[in-house]
Amino acid sequence: MKVPPIVSCAVAAAAILLAPLAQAHHSNSAFYVTKVITIKGVVKEFKWTNPHVWVIVTVDDGKGNKVDWKAEGRPPGILARAGWTPKILQPGETVTIDLSPAKDDTASGLIARVTKEDGTILANAPPPTE
């Protein structure tokens, strides 16, 4: 499993601690949408909220450090039509998330898809309308 390099966990952790509790609602321009990285971790929290859902995932960086990644998803209305439910992700379960990293270099990104441990894939949109 490819895990994005974390140059300095101390820096990353500091960035998370210092990040203001704002920016809850991003436009796509906040992310490198045409770049996708993969993280694997344990779900800490799943928030089924408008305008975006959030999956907080604790990721082990392989160096003994744990970093909480904030994965931002599309709205519940869209995701429900793609097979998601309000309880589809539970704290404690392991997930793999393909996401586009944020431009501000924080441990956050825009979800492309989530893969549960049993292989179930949660896409970020229903199949396109023909």
Added chain:
Amino acid sequence: MKALLIALSVTGAMYAQAPPDFSGVYYPVNPFGRFTGGPAAGAATSTPKGPPPRPTASAPLSDGSRGRAPDAPSLTPEYMAKWEMISKTRIAGSSEYDLTAKCLPPGMPGMMSMAYGMEVMQNKDKITFFSELNDALRRVYLDGRKPSQKVLDDPTYAGYSTGHWEGGTLLVDTVALRDNTFIEGFTPHSDAMTVHERIRLKEPGLLEDQITVTDPKALTKPWETVKTYRKAKPGTGTDELREFACAEGLGEAK
């Protein structure tokens, strides 16, 4: 006998002119254009053989870093400079000029992209278009009223729309629009923008909106685009839109 023929003729004309019923929930056909690794790239439905391909994108690129599309509205130098300025902020990662990121309505005509789904409610005197994105709506009055001076002096995001039927096509004119919304993407416009639409059922279940945007200050020529929407089938679980309640997430970062 003559009276009967006239009566039959009038009745026939009434049937011929009965407007179609656009009511229903719709989803846009190809709302984002085509881009590699689109939103449904990881859809489980596309995986009959082996694992699905890893997505290469999470959303369409929307910061202008690849320039303007060939079919984008043709802007005057003043408004092209505005577009370039906004593009720079978006490339830098800012949502400053993104109204919907602030939970504001997308406004006309951008809202007719209806990226998250649309519900049409129709009666004889009014047709209402509801957008799941930001719970935005617009009303089109069909009862012959015209925008008053009071309306013209009070621009709104959706503007003021009046329409009438020509056969099976609904012709709509929209005025009194705010100047801080976008025509499409983040293409700016002036307070002189007006929108004309021809809306019809192209085939059963497929609604088409031919949109013409006129803005003598911002556009070098009127801009035309066509949106199509597929009606959701009952019993599929998709013929109901969900509440958006955008403000629910404002101010939360967790």
